[in-house]
């Protein structure tokens with residue numbers, strides 16, 4: 627899966643923009659299987675009605691442990707590629723934090739902080755649904771990257787429903803970013819804040835993400851967050 631990934635251009639994009647779009651990360655078969663399993667209630671620990679919590683409109687479900695094998699694999703593999711970049715970010719920002727080389731070790735740290743609940747999730751949106759700009763921080767321990775996988779095909783399965791990011795630049799107006807991935811693509815993006823190079827060194831730029839209103843059809847995405855939740 628990740629063998630094909632060009633990690634140099636991925637790292638460059640993360641460092642320059644705070645996100646990286648990766649094409650063809652998972653096969654159509656995997657996308658279809660994950661999307662079809664949306665209704666298999668044995669796979670999930672909780673179901674969230676987004677309107678009820680004023681998170682937007684739509685529904686998402688958190689997977690329970692043990693995660694489906696493909697999600698476990700993706701979570702481990704992406705973590706191992708991203709941990710060194712996360713560590714560079716901490717150094718650039720002068721933050722005394724080192725992320726261990728494996729996901730298992732990060733999760734041990736989460737568990738020591740009472741963050742025991744799995745965070746990978748699957749989201750379903752239909753016409754009129756949307757996801758408010760937010761951050762996925764679930765406790766003191768958090769990893770600075772997360773990944774979203776597009777399981778449906780834009781302009782075939784649905785229209786609208788663009789993936790949104792808002793970069794909050796200190797003492798400046800914010801930058802909006804709109805991405806539309808194809809089925810099987812993934813976006814790695816900043817969970818909380820990223821280092822931006824200014825004239826006096828690196829400073830923190832915080833980022834939020836969300837989804838624009840779905841105009842028609844049905845959009846299902848998979849989100850992989852690396853830290854566990856309280």
Ligand SMILES: O=C(O)CCC(=O)C(=O)O
Pocket residue numbers: 749757762772773774789835836837847848849850
């Ligand atoms: O549906 C999407 O593309 C965004 C999902 C999301 O908020 C996440 O994966 O954290």
Ligand SMILES: [Fe+2]
Pocket residue numbers: 760761762835849
């Ligand atoms: Fe999110």
